[in-house]
Amino acid sequence: MNPTDIKNPEYFHKVVDCQYACPAHTPVPEYIRLIAAGRYDDAYMVNWESNVFPGILGRTCDRPCEPACRRGRIAKGEEPVAICRLKRVAADNKTDISARLPQIPAQKNGKRIALIGAGPASLTVARDLMPLGYDIDIYDNQFAGGGMMRSQIPSFRLPASVLDEEVGYILDMGVVTQFNTEVTSLKSVLDKDYDAVFVGTGAPRGKGLNLPGLEEAGKQVHIGIDWLASVAFEHTSAIGRRVLVLGGGNTAMDCCRTSRRLGGEDVRVVVRSPFADMKASPWEKEDAMHEGIPIYDNHVPKEFVVENGKLKGMHFEKVEAHYDENGKRSLVPTGEDLVFMEADDVLMAIGQDNAFPWVERDLGIEFDNWDMPVVDKATFQSTNPRVFFGGDAAFGPENVITAVAHGHQAAISIDLFCKAEPVSNRPAPMTNLLSQKMGIHEWSYDNQIENDKRFVVPMAPLEETLRNRKLEVELGFDQGTGFKEAERCLNCDVQTVFDTPRCIECDACVDICPTDCISFVENAEESELRTRLTATAGNLAQDLYVSTELPTKRVMVKDEDVCLHCGLCAERCPTSAWDMQKFLYSVTKAGQ
């Protein structure tokens, strides 16, 4: 293999699994260390710079970082660090951070931007562009900002006060809000001579199931996201005693849990796929089951049963999942009798679509075969150079953190576009690599590996939370538990950096490494090299760090897979050929 180019910022970035997996690339270990140090304001600001909504995401994020967390694979039964809930610890314990928010220039730059939709993507664009002196108008059909975070995420998961605070930080920068305003024509917005328009309207159309009996069932069958919005906006305050929720995603989990709070006693989730294949996050499934909601998997809805014009229930066909050699799934009926389940109400939470009836098709915005706008994956620019898309509106339903990542990138593009520079000029990330050596065998990070198991977030009593749909279920870690959980972090951003000329090949690092990451072997092609190491490097998703050739014609090879970043290689190295260096990677934002 060729020697690893550690100057390439992506090499060490990839070693920081959590940060690499995060769409916004939040420097996770950095803020976890700040939490451990009790520096909650600093931890909050590291988050805020990167993901804009620490308090919101600390409660509701889809947490792609956690399945990626190295801690989860260093031993059987070991779980990832509770990254998401630590973020909330920073948000819960911070003091007033308003003085740390960016200054908004009084002298504007003369460019006007329209943001359509006031969800996470648009708010991120505003956050990045307001400090640069842009004038921004934001349009939304709801009465306040937040988009789906307000209409679809129930208050028992995300209290309105948290949402209002973090949306407020951005709107208070001087964004001109046009709330309760449904934009029905993009042309009318473009006609107002904005320098650029950003579309962040989400994926607002819930899918329905056109099954026999739907029409007769009438008002007892609801679209999940519409129903959640109507609960959030207090148009709906009750539901029947027996509720069937169709679908296996997070919206289904929100629907069933909300139903339990609005009078649903026998609430069931019914899903076509096997339990393990459900789209909902595992913790959301657990939370639903904790509230006494059974999940019936492998049940395909067949028809609504209506008697005398009133919904009685639904018929389901039982299926089994079969997987072909490519892993493609087919659901094969078992041939058993149809299953009947009684219901007073049915909520359909089987997916969402984008919908752009308000975008005229003669504005130079190209639409593809699926009636989705053609949007550049890197710049978020549409084929009309003045119009940008982001969030769910760009490429279909994802999640809040992805929308934030889109918003940052779109803001860069809009800024470049307004300065008449090519939007393809993407700025390189900011990186910094700094030795953590404080003295002989002393590091400026806590390199002891804690043995604690993942801590469980305490919850409010079930009966109370079921009685009040606005009462937050999760209580969050207290400071003590937050510290302990933070100490579980392996500090994967503190990199093991190898300097070949210093190495005397004494093997001290090989001998001390608790997880057998380091080997000195003859070089070979990667597939062969992976088998030559002290411990076979079977995780192909993780890179090998290969040195240049040593005097004995061997190379140092480090398998990054299960490195604990404990620093023992560097502690036992007599010549400092190994050093522990903190790698900070931050995505460059507009105007930087």
Added chain:
Amino acid sequence: MSYQLPKFRHPDLPVNTLGYTRADYEGAISTLCAGCGHDSISGAIVRACHELALEPHRIAKLSGIGCSSKAPTYFLGKSHGFNSVHGRMPSVVSGANMANRDLLYLGVSGDGDTASIGMGQFAHAVRRNLNMVYIVMNNGCYGLTKGQDSATADAGSASKKGDPNPFSAIDLPGLALQLGATFVARSFSGDKGQLVPLIKAAISHRGFALIDVISPCVTFNNNPGSTKSYDFVREHAEATGTVDFVPMREEITASYPAGRTQDVTLHDGSVLHLEKLAPDLDPFDRVSAMVALQKHSAEGQILTGLIYMDKDSRDLHDVMETSRRPLNSLTEQDLCPGDKVLANINASLR
């Protein structure tokens, strides 16, 4: 500074026939200097014992005084240990071995502990062919007292702050051959590929097995001018051949080219596969081994690998015809045959 090794190990660590991973053979975290060759030897011992699937409680590790003799703390944490008086480890092993022949005795010593203060003890353990593995962690200097030349420092070799050594060196393998040792090897802490099979072979050998391991002292004797530095040893080591050790339980699956190769079956049924590189050496002939050692030394080379082995070695218990059962397990009934037998003996002497 870290005082504890993290508890996490590679999740796919191989398990031996006892169900143990290498971690089960580790000891406390080392407090020796960073980069000390002794730590690599500890690592090689851990690997050898794990791969041989030895039960940790069947091993006794014994040592004297010195950096080397601290090392047993850093391996085989679940085995018996005895840290004896300076240079007196062989006596303690002799006593322990006489009392309980069923344990595996692993003596760890240094150049000072063996070639200076313990020389007399060492010599007699060799000539009695005491059944033990005797590993010398040889760095040519007294590291624990700031790096003075030891008795194994080569003439002309200079340590970090010292003048060239005016005295001639004691060559432990040569001495051991002279004294009738039945297994003599030399290796280098920086070459586990060679050291691990040698340790395994030494463990399987019945009788006294010496492995003189050159183990650079990074703090006092790893400088240009020293003949025991990493660089010098790498440049001047000349292997007698390669050694492959196949434990008794395993089938020999590797195929070796014909010619200068030889399989030797050890007393416990294990097989030692030798591929000779030094054409002038017959490792089963004492005279040949002594000549080869002297010759390489005269040429300024360090001969490493298996230097000599007596395939028909008889250890101290064989020679003394002691009881097959360990003496410490014999009861009064076994040891005291009773009045009647005594009367017969007495009668025979009248």
